[in-house]
Amino acid sequence: MTLLSMQGVKILATGSAIPHSVLNNHQISNMVETSDDWITTRTGIEERRLLTGENKSVVDLGTLAALKAISKTNISPLDIDLIILATSSPNDLFGSASQIQARLNASKAVAFDLTAACSGFVFGVVTASQFLQTGSYKVVLVIGADVLSKWTNWSDRNTCILFGDGAGAIVLQNCSLEKNQLLGFQLNTDGLHWNHLKLSYKEESKPHSSLNIYQGSFNYISMNGKEVYKFAVSQVPLSIMKCLQSLDISVSEINWLLLHQANERILTAVADKLSISRSKVIMNLNKYGNTSAASIPLALDEAVCEHKIVNNDIVVVSGFGAGLTWGTFVLQWRS
Numbered sequence: 001m002t003l004l005s006m007q008g009v010k011i012l013a014t015g016s017a018i019p020h021s022v023l024n025n026h027q028i029s030n031m032v033e034t035s036d037d038w039i040t041t042r043t044g045i046e047e048r049r050l051l052t053g054e055n056k057s058v059v060d061l062g063t064l065a066a067l068k069a070i071s072k073t074n075i076s077p078l079d080i081d082l083i084i085l086a087t088s089s090p091n092d093l094f095g096s097a098s099q100i101q102a103r104l105n106a107s108k109a110v111a112f113d114l115t116a117a118c119s120g121f122v123f124g125v126v127t128a129s130q131f132l133q134t135g136s137y138k139v140v141l142v143i144g145a146d147v148l149s150k151w152t153n154w155s156d157r158n159t160c161i162l163f164g165d166g167a168g169a170i171v172l173q174n175c176s177l178e179k180n181q182l183l184g185f186q187l188n189t190d191g192l193h194w195n196h197l198k199l200s201y202k203e204e205s206k207p208h209s210s211l212n213i214y215q216g217s218f219n220y221i222s223m224n225g226k227e228v229y230k231f232a233v234s235q236v237p238l239s240i241m242k243c244l245q246s247l248d249i250s251v252s253e254i255n256w257l258l259l260h261q262a263n264e265r266i267l268t269a270v271a272d273k274l275s276i277s278r279s280k281v282i283m284n285l286n287k288y289g290n291t292s293a294a295s296i297p298l299a300l301d302e303a304v305c306e307h308k309i310v311n312n313d314i315v316v317v318s319g320f321g322a323g324l325t326w327g328t329f330v331l332q333w334r335s
């Protein structure tokens with residue numbers, strides 16, 4: 001979608017946070033029947049980080065990533081108008097964004113959670129841009145943070161090899177259209193296939209003793225890996241092509257392809273389908289695994305800190321995952 005906006009969106013800074021505790025493939029092979037070789041060959045993942053310790057949550061990681069991003073700007077937390085926390089692993093189902101707002105002392109900001117699994121950061125940035133382009137808000141903080149280790153069945157080798165914990169954040173500000181960095185976006189949902197990847201609510205077999213209501217609790221993550229793989233490899237290139245076409249940008253103009261860090265084979269297959277050189281694919285999943293909503297801002301922050309992404313680069317960003325949800329936005333980086 002091209003943006004018929006009144007104002008532009010400027011990226012002020014990025015930040016990220018990862019837990020200290022490392023779990024490598026060898027350690028996982030002591031827990032379930034698998035091997036380092038199987039995991040690296042099929043996924044590219046070598047190790048992941050886990051948020052360990054009592055009472056630690058997505059709020060800790062999200063706050064740290066946000067503080068790091070804010071510290072690279074001239075703004076104070078009091079300048080933030082809106083905080084969007086993209087997460088599927090809140091520490092409170094009523095929302096965790098307000099706890100981050102309090103920890104940051106961003107008392108003027110309205111804060112809410114956005115749940116779109118591994119597409120959460122892309123959906124969050126696009127949501128933020130709507131407020132910025134209309135001029136409703138001037139400064140928006142978008143955080144992608146997840147602690148899927150809390151929802152992983154560590155006896156299920158189909159899923160426990162994939163996920164890790166992390167957080168990333170971006171500070172956005174409205175600006176003149178000439179300085180706009182968010183060129184366009186394309187978002188999708190396919191609810192018919194929600195079953196392929198889920199963290200669903202499981203009801204008790206019997207209703208409440210006097211009321212005909214079924215209570216329950218949330219299950220572990222479950223996944224049909226083959227279907228999710230096929231979905232990502234077929235739909236993500238289409239989303240990217242639609243977005244590029246709407247902007248009249250050709251594939252050859254892309255400097256970086258930044259995809260949700262799910263699996264090396266998915267990332268290279270998408271690049272190959274689009275005829276984008278694998279050298280333009282940003283990848284850090286070997287160190288962190290799939291960190292869900294955190295993976296894109298974490299990889300973006302690393303690529304910016306390492307001076308991979310430089311002034312004027314065109315960066316194509318795509319998220320995909322449970323829902324099923326997927327989407328793309330295109331950035332022009334300005335340092």
Ligand code: COA
Nearest residue numbers: 033034038042118157158161225226228229262263320321
């Ligand atoms: N270690 C060793 N063997 C494993 C294993 C593990 N961790 N997990 C599964 N296997 C076995 C299976 O039991 C099966 O054995 P069988 O042939 O005797 O039945 C064999 O390996 C192949 O399993 P399969 O599920 O067909 O593997 P795959 O090639 O599809 O790879 C994934 C599995 C998960 C790596 C792959 O499907 C994938 O990457 N899917 C996308 C997942 C993803 O990215 N999800 C998040 C998106 S946001």
